[in-house]
Amino acid sequence: MSGRKRRKRSHRALGITLAVTALGLILDQVTKMLAIAQLSTGSRVPLVADALSLLLVRNPGAAFSVGSGSAWVFTVIGVLTAAVMIGVAVRLRGIRWGIALGLILGGAVGNLADRLLKPPSFGQGHVTDFIAYGNLFVGNVADILIVSGVLLCLIFLFSGHKPRLHPSLNADPNRG
DSSP states (O other): OOHHHHHHHHHHHHHHHHHHHHHHHHHHHHHHHHHHHHOOBTOOEEEETTTEEEEEEEESSSGGGTTTTOHHHHHHHHHHHHHHHHHHHHHBOOHHHHHHHHHHHHHHHHHHHHHHHSSSOTTOOOEEEEEEETTTEEEOHHHHHHHHHHHHHHHHHHTTOOOOBOOOTTSOTTOO
């Protein structure tokens, strides 16, 4: 494959990653805005009996409200995760991996936006959760995106579709 064609495929993979990220981020933020506008905090709206309902919750911690008093730690983790995902996406060559990383990145950035921009303060904002899974936990669209992206990555890995990365942008072009 020629260098030009290879670059075009790698740019396409990055474009897919960024497009999926943007769509995921928009979907996450719009659904959170709708939840805030339409739901009352603490009032459950059943969708599928007791198994699935809508319940507005402001989560200062991570999954299952773990680490509620350390919101800033999750902000730092979110920034680092987004940076790593972007770094990998830039070097990525496979479109299917671009979709998976875009899902993870869209979810990570969606929850990071809440931590940066929502009350009580910059970097310590509470994540808006509104999808209650029985009495197990309450999540949001960003959580669904992250889990879906991770599951896709695992499916790809276990089915033999290892990620292909093009050489670093700083690599010596004269090296074999």
